[in-house]
Amino acid sequence: MNELPTLDLSRFAGPDRAAFLAALRRTAREIGFFYVTGHGVPDDLPGAVLDASRRFFALPEAEKLTVEMVHSPHFRGYNRPGWELTRGKPDWREQFDLAAERPALPRNGGLPAWARLQGPNQWPVSLPDFQNVMLRWQDEATALSIRLVQAFAAALEQPEDVFAPIYDDLPNQRIKIIRYPGRDRSEETQGVGAHKDSGFVTVLLQDRERGLEVETPDGWIEAPPRPGTFVINIGELLEMASSGYLKATMHRVVSPPAGSERLSVAFFLGAKLDATVPVLELPPHLAAEARGVTQDPLNPLFMEVGRNYLKSRIRSHPDVAKAHYADLLTPEELRATGPGSAY
Numbered sequence: 069m070n071e072l073p074t075l076d077l078s079r080f081a082g083p084d085r086a087a088f089l090a091a092l093r094r095t096a097r098e099i100g101f102f103y104v105t106g107h108g109v110p111d112d113l114p115g116a117v118l119d120a121s122r123r124f125f126a127l128p129e130a131e132k133l134t135v136e137m138v139h140s141p142h143f144r145g146y147n148r149p150g151w152e153l154t155r156g157k158p159d160w161r162e163q164f165d166l167a168a169e170r171p172a173l174p175r176n177g178g179l180p181a182w183a184r185l186q187g188p189n190q191w192p193v194s195l196p197d198f199q200n201v202m203l204r205w206q207d208e209a210t211a212l213s214i215r216l217v218q219a220f221a222a223a224l225e226q227p228e229d230v231f232a233p234i235y236d237d238l239p240n241q242r243i244k245i246i247r248y249p250g251r252d253r254s255e256e257t258q259g260v261g262a263h264k265d266s267g268f269v270t271v272l273l274q275d276r277e278r279g280l281e282v283e284t285p286d287g288w289i290e291a292p293p294r295p296g297t298f299v300i301n302i303g304e305l306l307e308m309a310s311s312g313y314l315k316a317t318m319h320r321v322v323s324p325p326a327g328s329e330r331l332s333v334a335f336f337l338g339a340k341l342d343a344t345v346p347v348l349e350l351p352p353h354l355a356a357e358a359r360g361v362t363q364d365p366l367n368p369l370f371m372e373v374g375r376n377y378l379k380s381r382i383r384s385h386p387d388v389a390k391a392h393y394a395d396l397l398t399p400e401e402l403r404a405t406g407p408g409s410a411y
């Protein structure tokens with residue numbers, strides 16, 4: 069196999085549903101990554117989201133730094149290239165993170181530490197349309213992701229809404245707008261290091277430049293942009309809930325060549341922060357094919373959604389952790405300085 073399969077989600081509601089679910093089940097178990105068509109997202113939206121993203125990155129650095137992530141206990145805002153780490157190594161991408169727009173909870177209300185993740189976004193003041201476009205994308209991508217989660221549930225012969233109790237009302241959405249600057253081939257090429265995503269599913273919108281790579285049983289393959297599609301991948305939450313039937317797959321981005329750049333916008337659907345991941349009871353013929361969850365000692369997984377999510381945010385953003393979660397860090401973590409001070 070040297071390219072990702074393409075699945076037409078509109079078949080989920082059509083006469084062809086059983087064949088669609090069989091293809092989805094096989095793809096989800098073997099690769100965990102695919103292109104989706106028939107997704108129902110309005111035609112104008114992907115282009116508008118990419119245009120707004122391009123305008124954001126074109127702002128003067130001083131302005132981008134007014135919304136730098138370190139100002140936000142909720143891990144929202146801008147990171148300079150090199151300021152996010154994957155497995156302790158800097159990713160060469162600048163990015164802007166936003167999530168569900170909700171009020172911050174009181175810090176000393178006896179709530180668990182992950183409750184600090186909820187809160188408002190930071191918005192760039194000189195781009196008044198940016199917020200509208202991004203929140204519209206958040207709504208559309210949430211609807212698409214929930215539809216996909218329903219399809220995965222159906223593919224595993226569960227009720228479609230089996231996961232609704234852990235995403236209803238307050239799903240944990242996140243959008244990451246990303247620009248990968250070009251780099252000379254003699255330099256490091258980590259745009260973003262190999263990782264799995266943590267939530268239910270990820271919906272990825274790519275501009276024109278390639279760079280995304282996906283680990284398959286036959287080795288790493290490229291997942292170049294294809295107009296009219298999104299790249300979908302399964303996160304660790306669905307892998308845990310399905311005892312490893314649905315596969316959370318490693319992926320990475322290689323920096324584009326010097327003189328070019330790559331833009332992408334990733335949407336992540338996570339469960340409610342106060343939820344615990346349920347373990348589905350699979351029918352025997354599917355349970356026999358489930359591979360079990362792979363635990364990585366460098367990245368322990370927790371079934372409590374808020375705890376798991378806060379762990380990954382703290383590991384990725386040591387500067388934000390020091391500014392807002394110092395009470396959770398060890399003296400050694402607190403002493404470390406600068407973006408490269410991985411722990």
Ligand SMILES: O=C(O)CCC(=O)C(=O)O
Nearest residue numbers: 244246265280321332334
């Ligand atoms: O930019 C991309 O294509 C992928 C980004 C990604 O995997 C992530 O941010 O989790």
Ligand SMILES: [Fe+2]
Nearest residue numbers: 263264265319
């Ligand atoms: Fe990812």
